[in-house]
Amino acid sequence: xxxxxxxPKENFRLSMLIYDTRYRSITIQVIVLILAxxxxxxxxxxxxxxxAAKDKDINFSFLWNRAGYDIGQQLIPxxxxxxxxxxxxxxxxxxxxxxFFGCIFATILGVFAGVLRLSNNWIVSRIMTVYVETFRxxxxxxxxxxxxTILSEVTPPPNxxxxxxxxxxxxxxxxxxxxxxxxxxxxxRGSDIPWPLLERPLGGxxxxxxxxxxxxxxxxxxxxxxxxxxxxxxxxARKTQEETGERPVVWWQNLLVVVLPVAAFLAWRGFHLEYPxxxxxxxxxxxxxxxxxxxxxxxxxxxxGAFIAEAVRAGILAISKGQTEAAYALGIRPGRTMRLVVLPxxxxxxxxxxxxxxxxxxxNTTLGMAISYLDLKGTLGGITLNQTGRELECMxxxxxxxxxxxxxxxxxxxxxxxxxxxxxx
Amino acid sequence: MATPTPxxxxxxxxxxxxxxxxxxxxxxxxxxxxxSTPLNSLLTLLGLAFxxxxxxxxxxxxxxxxxxxxxxxxxxxxxxxxxxxxxxxxCWAVIGERWQQFIxxxxxLDLYWRPVLAFGLLFCALGxxxxxxxxxxxxxxxxxxxxxxLGALLGVRHFVAKANPPSDAILSDNPMVLVIAVVIFAxxxxxxxxxxxxxxxxxILYPLIxxxxxxxxxxxxxxxxxxxxxxxxxxxxxxxxxxxxxxAGGAGLVTAAVWWIWVQSAVTDKLxxxxxxxxxxxxxxxFGGFLLAFVIGVAAISASLPIxxxxxxxxxxxxxxxxxxxxxxxxxxxxxxxxxMLFVAxxxxxxxxxxxxxxxxxxxxxxxxxxxxxxxxAEVIRGGLAALPRGQYEAADALGLDYWQAQRLIIxxxxxxxxxxxxxxxxxxxxxxxxxxxxxxxxxPLQGITKIVRADINWxxxxxxxxxxxxxxxxxxCFSMSRYxxxxxxxxxxDHR
Numbered sequence: 001x002x003x004x005x006x007x008p009k010e011n012f013r014l015s016m017l018i019y020d021t022r023y024r025s026i027t028i029q030v031i032v033l034i035l036a037x038x039x040x041x042x043x044x045x046x047x048x049x050x051x052a053a054k055d056k057d058i059n060f061s062f063l064w065n066r067a068g069y070d071i072g073q074q075l076i077p078x079x080x081x082x083x084x085x086x087x088x089x090x091x092x093x094x095x096x097x098x099x100f101f102g103c104i105f106a107t108i109l110g111v112f113a114g115v116l117r118l119s120n121n122w123i124v125s126r127i128m129t130v131y132v133e134t135f136r137x138x139x140x141x142x143x144x145x146x147x148x149t150i151l152s153e154v155t156p157p158p159n160x161x162x163x164x165x166x167x168x169x170x171x172x173x174x175x176x177x178x179x180x181x182x183x184x185x186x187x188x189r190g191s192d193i194p195w196p197l198l199e200r201p202l203g204g205x206x207x208x209x210x211x212x213x214x215x216x217x218x219x220x221x222x223x224x225x226x227x228x229x230x231x232x233x234x235x236x237a238r239k240t241q242e243e244t245g246e247r248p249v250v251w252w253q254n255l256l257v258v259v260l261p262v263a264a265f266l267a268w269r270g271f272h273l274e275y276p277x278x279x280x281x282x283x284x285x286x287x288x289x290x291x292x293x294x295x296x297x298x299x300x301x302x303x304x305g306a307f308i309a310e311a312v313r314a315g316i317l318a319i320s321k322g323q324t325e326a327a328y329a330l331g332i333r334p335g336r337t338m339r340l341v342v343l344p345x346x347x348x349x350x351x352x353x354x355x356x357x358x359x360x361x362x363x364n365t366t367l368g369m370a371i372s373y374l375d376l377k378g379t380l381g382g383i384t385l386n387q388t389g390r391e392l393e394c395m396x397x398x399x400x401x402x403x404x405x406x407x408x409x410x411x412x413x414x415x416x417x418x419x420x421x422x423x424x425x
Numbered sequence: 426m427a428t429p430t431p432x433x434x435x436x437x438x439x440x441x442x443x444x445x446x447x448x449x450x451x452x453x454x455x456x457x458x459x460x461s462t463p464l465n466s467l468l469t470l471l472g473l474a475f476x477x478x479x480x481x482x483x484x485x486x487x488x489x490x491x492x493x494x495x496x497x498x499x500x501x502x503x504x505x506x507x508x509x510x511x512x513x514x515x516c517w518a519v520i521g522e523r524w525q526q527f528i529x530x531x532x533x534l535d536l537y538w539r540p541v542l543a544f545g546l547l548f549c550a551l552g553x554x555x556x557x558x559x560x561x562x563x564x565x566x567x568x569x570x571x572x573x574x575l576g577a578l579l580g581v582r583h584f585v586a587k588a589n590p591p592s593d594a595i596l597s598d599n600p601m602v603l604v605i606a607v608v609i610f611a612x613x614x615x616x617x618x619x620x621x622x623x624x625x626x627x628x629i630l631y632p633l634i635x636x637x638x639x640x641x642x643x644x645x646x647x648x649x650x651x652x653x654x655x656x657x658x659x660x661x662x663x664x665x666x667x668x669x670x671x672x673a674g675g676a677g678l679v680t681a682a683v684w685w686i687w688v689q690s691a692v693t694d695k696l697x698x699x700x701x702x703x704x705x706x707x708x709x710x711x712f713g714g715f716l717l718a719f720v721i722g723v724a725a726i727s728a729s730l731p732i733x734x735x736x737x738x739x740x741x742x743x744x745x746x747x748x749x750x751x752x753x754x755x756x757x758x759x760x761x762x763x764x765x766m767l768f769v770a771x772x773x774x775x776x777x778x779x780x781x782x783x784x785x786x787x788x789x790x791x792x793x794x795x796x797x798x799x800x801x802x803a804e805v806i807r808g809g810l811a812a813l814p815r816g817q818y819e820a821a822d823a824l825g826l827d828y829w830q831a832q833r834l835i836i837x838x839x840x841x842x843x844x845x846x847x848x849x850x851x852x853x854x855x856x857x858x859x860x861x862x863x864x865x866x867x868x869x870p871l872q873g874i875t876k877i878v879r880a881d882i883n884w885x886x887x888x889x890x891x892x893x894x895x896x897x898x899x900x901x902x903c904f905s906m907s908r909y910x911x912x913x914x915x916x917x918x919x920d921h922r
Contacts, residue, residue: 024669024672025743027672028672028747031675032747032750033746046776046778046779051776120457120458121465121469121472123472123473124472136853136903137900137907138857138896138899139857139896139899141860141861142896145872145892149888149892366762369764369864370863377765392776395765395768399761402760403761406760
C-alpha cells in the first residue's frame, strides 16, 4: 500500500518573504503601502510647513465673503455683492449650460457626419472626411479663439444697424441689418435673439436664491402629463396591434395631446416673443448672448462632433454587412435600413466612446478661460482664487466638483448603456 | 468526295465586346458614385455647390496673398493697388516677418542652431523605434535628417547673419557648429551602416542629449543624471535573478535616488570646477512657439507610455493595494480637466514640495502633462489587455514563464498591437493639448505667440493668417501621426494575410 505523502511542511523563513512567490506579493504590498503613506505624509508635512511659512491656513470661510466682481452671463440672479460661493454656483451653471447644449449639437452633427461619411456619394463622403480630419487634427483652443475672434472682430457695431431719418429720405440702407426677419442681431458686443414672454405672467417665488417662474413650472407639468397620456395611447395601440394585427393610427392623436394643452395655456396667458430693438447705443429687449458663450459652443460642438462622427462611423462599420443585405432582401429601403436595422445595433458599439466624448466636452469647457467665459474655472478657479489668494482651497474644491460632475455624467451614461445593451443570459 | 466547307462557321473566336458605355469607365463611376438615385444627385449638386463656394473664396484669397510688407496697412494698400479697391487677399507677410517667433519663441537668435540640431537628432533617435525590425531604414533616416538638418543650419545661419550686423562677434562659433553637426551625423551614419541594431542606444541617450542641447549649462549635469540611470540599471541587472523584477527595480531606484539627491550635485560641482565645459544656459521663459510644443509633447509622449503600461498592469494586478492605488490615480486624473492639472503645476506644487524648492515651470508642466496622459494611455492599454483571449495568459503560464517574462514576451506585444490606434490618438490629443500651457503663462504657438503678434501695432486686426499657419503645422504633425498609426497597424497585422 502506497501512501501519497504530504509535501514536507516547510518552516517559514524570513528569506521567503522575498524569494517565495507566495509571500512576495504580500511583501511588495506592505512596502508599497508604507511608501505611499510616507509619500502622503511627506506631501502633507510640506504643505503644513509651506502654509506656516506663508502665514496661511486652510479655511473655506472666504466662500461666504462678498465676491465683488461681475459675471456677464448669469442663470441665477447674481450681483457683485453676492458671495464667492454664489459666484462659484453661477460659474458651475455656466459650465453646465454650455456642456449641455454642446453635447446636443455635437451629437446631431456627429451622427450626420458619421453616417454621411459612409455614404455611397463620393463628394459628400469626401466633404465629411475633410471636416472630420480638419477638426480632429487641430487643437480645440484654436477653434475657440478663432471663432471668438471672428465673432467679435468681423461683426458690425450696434450703431451700424441704425436707420436715421436722413437715410430713409435718401433711400440709403443701413450698414448692417438683422437676420431672420428682423429678429436676430449679431453685433460685435454679442448676439441678441428674441425671448418668449407672457402678457399676463403667473408670477413666481424665490427658492433659496433661485427664482421659480410658475408659468414655466405649469408648462413643464402640463408637458409631462401630456407625454404620459401619449405614451399610454401608444401602448394601447401596440396592444391592439398585437391582438388584431392592425395598428390604429395614433401619431396625430399623440401630437395633439402633447401640443394642445401647453399651447392653450400659453395662449391664455398671452404668449409673445420680445424682439431685440436698437435703443440708444445698444440693442435692448430679447435675450443677449455673449460671444464668449457662442464661440465656445460653436467650437466645442464642431470639434467634439468630429470625434463623435468617428465613433459613429466605427460603430456602423462594426455591424456586419449581412445585416444590411438581409434588410435589403426583405425589401426595406436604404434610409429605413439605416434607421431601423443598422443604427439600433450600432448604438451599442457607439455609446461607450460617446460617453467619453461627452466627458471630454464637459472638461473642455474649461478652455473658455482663453476667451474669458466665466465658467467654474473662471469664477472659483480664476477670479475668486486671485482675489482671495486661497489657491489650495479653490483648486481642491474645483477639482472635487469636476470629479463629481464627471462621475455623475459617466454613471448616467453607463446606466443608459446598460439599458440598451444586448440582453444576454 | 471532299466535304464542302460550310462557309457560315467561324474559324476564329470573336473578341469580347466592349461593355456598354454606361457600364464602364468614367460614366459608370459617375452613375454609381454620384448620381445613383435622385437624392444622391441632389446631394452631389449641393456638395459641388458647397465645395465651389468655399474654394472660390479661399483659393484666390490665399493665392493672391502679399508676401512682403511691414504692416497690415501696407498689405491692404498693396492688395488695393494690385487687385482693386474692394478685393480681399491674405497677408502672408506676417508669417514672413514673424516666423522665427512662431517656431522658436524668444530663444536667442544666435543660438537657433541648438533647437535645430536637437530636432534633427530627434529623427535619428526616432528611426530605430518607429521602424523597428527594419534596420535598413535607419541609414536612410539618419542620412535624410542629417542632410535636412545641415540645410536648416545653413539657412538659420544665413538668417541670423542677415538679422545681426556682420561685425557681431557672437557668430564666430557658428562654422564650428556646422563641423560638429557633420561629425555627429557622420558617426551616426557609420553606426547605422555597420551595426543598424545598435542605433537604439542613441535613442536611449537622446532625452539627455536633447535636453542638454536645448537648455545648455554645464555638461556634467546630464552626465551625472546618466550615471544615476547606469547605477539603476546595474543594480537591477545584478539583483533581478535573485529577488525578482519588482524588488530589484525598487532597490535600483532607491540607489539611484540616493545618487541623484545627495551625491550627484557634489560630484558634478567638483568636476565642473576642475573641467568647466558646457554651453550657454537658457532660461525656460525663452522657450516658446512650436519649440515649446515639441519639447512638452515629445517629452510627455515618451515618458507617458511606460508609466501608462505600468498603471494598466497595476489596474489588472491581483494585489489589492496596487490595484486600488492604480484605479484611484487613473480615475482621479481622468475626472478632472487638464487645465486644473496645469494650474496644480503652476500654483499648488509650491505647497506640496519642500520649502524653497523651485524648479522649472516647463519641467513641472511636463511632469503633470505626463501623468495626465499616462492615465488615459493606461485605460487604452487596459482595453488591449482585456481584449486578449484568456488562452494567451494560460499558455504563458503553462510554458512556465514568470509574470514579467509572460508580460514581455506574450502579453504586451499583442496587447500593445491591439491598442495602437488608441495610444496614437492619445498622443495626438496630448500634442494638441500642449497649446493649453498658454493658460499658465508659457508662450505656446497658438495663444501665447499669436497674441503677441496680434498685439503688435503693425499687425493689429489680423486673424486668419496666423491662426491658419499655426493650425496647418498642428494639422501636419497630427495627421502624419495618425497615418503612421495606420501604417503600423497594417504592418503588424498577423491575421488574414
